[in-house]
Amino acid sequence: MEKKILIVYHSEKQHTMFMAINIQQSLESLGVNVDVKNIERCDPGEMVGYDGVILGSPTYFSNMSWQLKKFIDDSASLRVDGFPLEGRVCGCFTSSGSREDGLSCVNMIEVAFKLHHKMNVVKGIVAESYESEDKIVQICHEYSREIFQQMENS
Numbered sequence: 001m002e003k004k005i006l007i008v009y010h011s012e013k014q015h016t017m018f019m020a021i022n023i024q025q026s027l028e029s030l031g032v033n034v035d036v037k038n039i040e041r042c043d044p045g046e047m048v049g050y051d052g053v054i055l056g057s058p059t060y061f062s063n064m065s066w067q068l069k070k071f072i073d074d075s076a077s078l079r080v081d082g083f084p085l086e087g088r089v090c091g092c093f094t095s096s097g098s099r100e101d102g103l104s105c106v107n108m109i110e111v112a113f114k115l116h117h118k119m120n121v122v123k124g125i126v127a128e129s130y131e132s133e134d135k136i137v138q139i140c141h142e143y144s145r146e147i148f149q150q151m152e153n154s
Contacts, residue, residue: 003032003151005089006047009056010039010067015095016056019127022137023054023093026144032151039067044075052089052151053119055109059096059126062104072112085117089150092124093143102126122150 007024011017017038024034035050047053055071057064064072078084092109096102106124114121125143127136 003051004049005032005034005052005054005147005151006042006050007034007036007054007056008039008042008047008068008071009036010058010065011056011095012058012065013095015127015129016058016093018133019093019095019125019136019140020054020056022140023056023144023147026141027148030144030148032148039071042071044071044078047075048078048084050088051154052091052147053085053113054091054093054147055113056093057105057109059094059101059105062101063108064094064105068109072109075117078117083118085113085119087154088119089122089147089154090114090117090119091122091143091147093127093140094124095127095129097129099126099128102128120150120154122146 009020057068
């Protein structure tokens with residue numbers, strides 16, 4: 001049975017979008033059906049239709065964008081009748097000016113989905129602004145393999 005994953009991202013300067021596209025391409029090469037949506041065109045309820053969700057945001061002052069925070073806050077409505085995302089795979093990524101800021105950002109996303117939706121979270125990745133496009137592609141490719149392995153084990 002083919003696995004389906006949703007990538008939801010917010011991107012102002014296209015760095016986070018670049019990561020989303022590279023994660024998509026890598027997962028598709030592994031045989032995963034991937035939908036990529038800009039956060040403005042996605043409703044949190046859509047996550048229920050997927051085996052996994054990957055969320056991306058730029059880092060602002062060690063945190064996610066307000067758009068992703070709103071998306072996460074709005075996802076609380078999914079818990080009215082239990083935990084429909086429980087046991088599914090969740091990943092996250094950020095583009096950041098520094099590793100420390102980026103790690104704080106992905107940590108906030110991980111906590112929200114692990115604790116509040118009981119998802120199986122794969123430790124998020126950070127692409128720093130000084131890294132080359134080739135390095136970011138490599139990071140995204142390696143992360144896609146981790147996500148894929150977690151989906152296979154779930």
